[in-house]
Amino acid sequence: xxxxxxxxxFAEKVAETTGRSEAEMESLIRRLxxxxxxxxxxxxxxxxxxxxxxSLSDNPADPxxxxxxxxxxxxxxxxxxMFTPEELAPDASESDFNExxxxxxxxxxxxxxLPQHDQSADSTATEPVAGPAAADNxxxxxxxxxxxxxxxxxxxxxxxxxxxxxxxxxxxxxxLDTPAATEEAVLSSPEADxxxxxxxxxxxAVETTDNYAENSTDDATEKNGFGxxxxxxxxxxxxxxxxxxxxxxxxxxxxxxxxxxxxxxxVETAPLPVE
Amino acid sequence: xxxxxxxETQLSMESGKNAGAIEADIKAIADVLGELCAQxxxxxxxxxxxxxxxxxxxxxxxxxxxHRMLVPPSITVEFKSSVVLRKSLN
Numbered sequence: 001x002x003x004x005x006x007x008x009x010f011a012e013k014v015a016e017t018t019g020r021s022e023a024e025m026e027s028l029i030r031r032l033x034x035x036x037x038x039x040x041x042x043x044x045x046x047x048x049x050x051x052x053x054x055s056l057s058d059n060p061a062d063p064x065x066x067x068x069x070x071x072x073x074x075x076x077x078x079x080x081x082m083f084t085p086e087e088l089a090p091d092a093s094e095s096d097f098n099e100x101x102x103x104x105x106x107x108x109x110x111x112x113x114l115p116q117h118d119q120s121a122d123s124t125a126t127e128p129v130a131g132p133a134a135a136d137n138x139x140x141x142x143x144x145x146x147x148x149x150x151x152x153x154x155x156x157x158x159x160x161x162x163x164x165x166x167x168x169x170x171x172x173x174x175x176l177d178t179p180a181a182t183e184e185a186v187l188s189s190p191e192a193d194x195x196x197x198x199x200x201x202x203x204x205a206v207e208t209t210d211n212y213a214e215n216s217t218d219d220a221t222e223k224n225g226f227g228x229x230x231x232x233x234x235x236x237x238x239x240x241x242x243x244x245x246x247x248x249x250x251x252x253x254x255x256x257x258x259x260x261x262x263x264x265x266x267v268e269t270a271p272l273p274v275e
Numbered sequence: 276x277x278x279x280x281x282x283e284t285q286l287s288m289e290s291g292k293n294a295g296a297i298e299a300d301i302k303a304i305a306d307v308l309g310e311l312c313a314q315x316x317x318x319x320x321x322x323x324x325x326x327x328x329x330x331x332x333x334x335x336x337x338x339x340x341x342h343r344m345l346v347p348p349s350i351t352v353e354f355k356s357s358v359v360l361r362k363s364l365n
Contacts, residue, residue, distance in 0.1 A: 001314055001315045001316065002315050002316065003316045003317070004316070004317045004318075004319055004325070005311055005316050005317065005318045005319065006319055007319065007320060007321055010307065010308070010311070010318050010320075013307045013311070014300075014303050014304055014307045017303045017306065017307055018299065018300055018303045020300070025300070025304075028286065028290065028297075028300055028304075029304060029320070030320075030321075030322075031286060031289065031290075032282065032286065032301065032304065033320050033322070033323040034322070034323075035277075035282055035285055035286070036277075036282075036323070037322070037323055037360055037363070039277035040360075040364060041363065041364065044276055044277050045276045045277070046276075046277040046282075047276065047277070047278050047279060048279055048282065048301065048305065049278075049279035049298075049301070049302075050301070050302050050305040050306075051301075051304075051305040051308065054354075056364065060361075060365050061361075062355065062356060062361075063356060063360075063361055063364040063365060064324065064354060064356040064360065064364070065354075066326075066352075066353070066354030068351075068352055072305060072309050073351070073352070075306075075309040075310075075313065076309050076312045076313045076328070076350055076351070076352055077313070077349050077350045077351070078313055079313060079350060080347055080348050080349050080350060083347030083348070084347065085336075085344045085345065085346050085347060086344065086345045087342060087343070087344055087345075088335065088343040088344065088345055090343075092343070
């Protein structure tokens with residue numbers, strides 16, 4: 001789509017159609033257009049059956065005119081062959097065109113609106129980022145629990161998936177809301193029905209929004225999976241850190257508590273040998 | 276006027292193939308060229324020019340009588356001659 005096809009690629013595709021070799025078709029294509037150019041040099045029109053007619057023009061900037069054959073032009077326009085020009089109602093106003101345009105934009109921009117939906121999905125995905133506020137509360141709980149015992153910190157780690165599930169629920173709520181909103185947006189333009197057979201367009205738009213909702217739900221679940229893992233990892237890391245700190249403090253306090261009596265004993269016992 | 280028959284005859288003499296095979300090859304060239312242009316691609320022929328696909332969007336056309344027509348989108352092909360061909364013809 002919108003690519004510039006070189007001669008070699010063109011010859012490959014023709015060779016696939018004819019079953020001949022690429023080199024053979026490339027030389028044939030070159031020679032065919034050389035003969036057309038020779039005919040133009042001699043000031044003649046050159047007609048190629050099934051393609052069109054080449055002729056000289058008076059414009060020195062573009063000295064060759066190409067008039068495609070009608071059958072070939074229809075084949076080129078095949079993607080839009082089903083459309084025909086329609087006469088517009090004389091009382092049609094500019095606002096009606098704008099409504100048609102907005103409907104057309106909604107339909108044509110459905111792939112483009114996916115990033116917007118992704119943004120909403122991102123906002124759900126950022127809720128885990130807002131979620132760390134909740135996660136901080138949890139980590140505080142885990143810190144307190146870690147000071148008490150190791151078992152308490154394990155409980156806090158087990159509870160963390162519930163917090164991670166909450167963004168998933170909110171993502172579901174949002175994705176359920178969006179199709180309804182887009183349906184309302186599409187159905188809120190009944191006047192446009194007088195111009196085009198937009199009922200089909202409405203159905204297609206609803207289908208695209210449904211597909212879009214499914215896609216965005218998948219995206220949201222994928223991003224929630226990432227958020228859940230992040231929160232669980234964060235909590236486990238903090239719990240391990242708190243446990244290590246607790247062990248260090250307990251060891252230090254215990255060690256310092258044991259050394260003091262030893263010193264006193266040594267002080268008390270030291271004079272004994274002197275006596 | 277150079278028609279397709281004289282082109283086919285010339286190509287047949289040069290390549291040694293029969294005119295029917297050359298006719299089928301030219302038809303295949305035109306068909307593939309049309310398919311590529313229908314996809315929105317452009318095809319460049321070295322030393323001759325480029326067949327460019329041009330898409331016209333849907334628009335409203337107003338006649339001299341004031342009748343307004345909703346014209347559907349369409350794909351057409353424009354031929355742009357190469358510099359070599361332009362210089363040789365001018």
